[in-house]
Amino acid sequence: MDSTERETLSKQRLAEAIVDKTWQVPAYEGAGPVTMTLRLPEVTITDSEGRFIVISPRQSELVSATMSDIAEWLCYGDEDWVGDDE
Numbered sequence: 001m002d003s004t005e006r007e008t009l010s011k012q013r014l015a016e017a018i019v020d021k022t023w024q025v026p027a028y029e030g031a032g033p034v035t036m037t038l039r040l041p042e043v044t045i046t047d048s049e050g051r052f053i054v055i056s057p058r059q060s061e062l063v064s065a066t067m068s069d070i071a072e073w074l075c076y077g078d079e080d081w082v083g084d085d086e
Contacts, residue, residue, distance in 0.1 A: 036060075
């Protein structure tokens with residue numbers, strides 16, 4: 001079995017696996033808590049009022065990076081901002 005076949009088989013097994021993992025972000029400053037649940041092939045983000053969005057695992061990586069950018073902007077403002085809107 002070559003590396004391409006192994007990679008394909010690995011992806012297939014991961015897709016078929018029952019993965020159910022939940023993380024909770026505690027309430028802060030009057031907002032939250034937020035619950036994030038991974039159930040392959042989707043990630044569901046639910047707010048404290050039960051509203052939710054469903055995203056792909058790849059999108060969750062992008063959401064995380066964007067949230068990091070937002071936190072940095074809140075700390076430092078526009079002077080050090082390096083975002084997509086430049």
